[in-house]
Amino acid sequence: MTDMMSKISEGLERAFASQGFAEPSVEDLRDAAGVSLRTLYKYTPSRAEMVLAALENRHQRYTTRVFDNLPKEPEKALDAFLSRIGEWMETETSHGCLFHAAVAADPGSLPLRQLLEHHKYEVAKRAAAATGRFGAETELLVIIEGLTQTWPLRGEAAVKAAKRLSHALRSPSS
Amino acid sequence: MTDMMSKISEGLERAFASQGFAEPSVEDLRDAAGVSLRTLYKYTPSRAEMVLAALENRHQRYTTRVFDNLPKEPEKALDAFLSRIGEWMETETSHGCLFHAAVAADPGSLPLRQLLEHHKYEVAKRAAAATGRFGAETELLVIIEGLTQTWPLRGEAAVKAAKRLSHALRSPSS
DNA sequence: TCCGATGTAGAATGGTTACTCTACTTGTGT
DNA sequence: ACACAAGTAGAGTAACCATTCTACATCGGA
Numbered sequence: 368m369t370d371m372m373s374k375i376s377e378g379l380e381r382a383f384a385s386q387g388f389a390e391p392s393v394e395d396l397r398d399a400a401g402v403s404l405r406t407l408y409k410y411t412p413s414r415a416e417m418v419l420a421a422l423e424n425r426h427q428r429y430t431t432r433v434f435d436n437l438p439k440e441p442e443k444a445l446d447a448f449l450s451r452i453g454e455w456m457e458t459e460t461s462h463g464c465l466f467h468a469a470v471a472a473d474p475g476s477l478p479l480r481q482l483l484e485h486h487k488y489e490v491a492k493r494a495a496a497a498t499g500r501f502g503a504e505t506e507l508l509v510i511i512e513g514l515t516q517t518w519p520l521r522g523e524a525a526v527k528a529a530k531r532l533s534h535a536l537r538s539p540s541s
Numbered sequence: 542m543t544d545m546m547s548k549i550s551e552g553l554e555r556a557f558a559s560q561g562f563a564e565p566s567v568e569d570l571r572d573a574a575g576v577s578l579r580t581l582y583k584y585t586p587s588r589a590e591m592v593l594a595a596l597e598n599r600h601q602r603y604t605t606r607v608f609d610n611l612p613k614e615p616e617k618a619l620d621a622f623l624s625r626i627g628e629w630m631e632t633e634t635s636h637g638c639l640f641h642a643a644v645a646a647d648p649g650s651l652p653l654r655q656l657l658e659h660h661k662y663e664v665a666k667r668a669a670a671a672t673g674r675f676g677a678e679t680e681l682l683v684i685i686e687g688l689t690q691t692w693p694l695r696g697e698a699a700v701k702a703a704k705r706l707s708h709a710l711r712s713p714s715s
Numbered sequence: 716t717c718c719g720a721t722g723t724a725g726a727a728t729g730g731t732t733a734c735t736c737t738a739c740t741t742g743t744g745t
Numbered sequence: 746a747c748a749c750a751a752g753t754a755g756a757g758t759a760a761c762c763a764t765t766c767t768a769c770a771t772c773g774g775a
Binding site: 566567568578579582586587588 | 761762763764765766
């Protein structure tokens with residue numbers, strides 16, 4: 368809680384993550400942020416910007432938690448960040464990706480879609496960098512997205528499946 | 542347009558697919574369904590049931606279009622239905638899965654989550670049956686979900702990546 | 716022919732909610 | 746001490762929207 372903006376972003380992220388994007392009223396968001404309505408609107412002048420603020424906070428938390436301080440060896444790094452995604456799902460969100468959820472709730476918003484694209488681009492890039500598989504960025508993204516969406520349905524089995532798929536990338540067959 | 546209910550479901554699916562689940566008002570939905578408000582409420586007595594009707598229609602259309610009349614040989618069937626998912630994405634929806642979108646828009650709804658689970662269960666089962674890979678159902682689901690979410694970001698490259706991953710399943714490494 | 720079921724058209728209603736505004740408090744630098 | 750920047754608390758407003766209700770049209774079968 369370094370400054371007001373961080374405090375608000377954190378609260379908003381928590382609110383949207385637990386209640387979705389349609390449900391919470393601005394008054395709910397105010398409660399979650401722990402500030403007055405006036406202050407909330409000062410930093411995020413519309414509900415749409417509250418969504419953006421929440422997602423920016425999410426992006427930071429996600430990327431650091433999943434990708435920071437991975438093992439140096441590419442093989443270990445691969446398994447490690449897939450496991451971390453599983454842990455993330457378990458502790459942070461029961462249903463899929465918050466960015467996709469936000470876009471789904473308001474598909475007409477251009478800034479929202481841009482934020483989604485930026486987030487996924489960054490995720491794919493860091494995954495490729497951590498594992499040294501620069502030629503297989505899209506494959507890694509498919510695995511990550513697949514894991515994220517499948518986890519709510521299959522739990523830990525989804526993590527295992529994702530790992531098996533990723534190991535297969537070692538020996539490219541075509 | 543065999544009967545009134547089908548006509549309504551089809552219209553609703555079209556409306557939610559193109560405008561998302563938050564945007565369209567019930568009057569928009571009425572226009573899309575092409576019936577009067579009274580009739581719309583007779584068949585789907587609340588907005589929430591309109592969502593369910595749309596998704597049931599979606600499920601039928603998706604499974605028939607992706608899984609019916611696949612080639613008999615497992616290898617060809619695998620490539621074929623992944624290609625079909627790509628075509629589906631291209632013609633039917635620019636952003637990810639409509640079921641996930643519906644749940645994301647209203648995470649509190651139990652019937653909605655049950656419908657999602659049923660849909661994905663069915664998809665995984667039919668994918669495994671078509672390809673003969675009964676032991677790798679979760680892997681197939683990860684690939685399908687990954688492809689569906691990655692397609693909006695990478696287009697045809699996502700289909701290629703999904704195919705490469707699926708071929709790797711031939712020689713299980715663990 | 717006429718009745719009842721089923722449809723259209725669209726006007727009320729009642730509740731919700733995003734956003735604004737007013738009045739008051741607090742803390743900090745000069 | 747005091748001015749002012751930045752906060753809280755919460756009432757007011759204007760629009761929107763899901764749902765219901767009223768009035769009328771159509772038509773197939775007894």
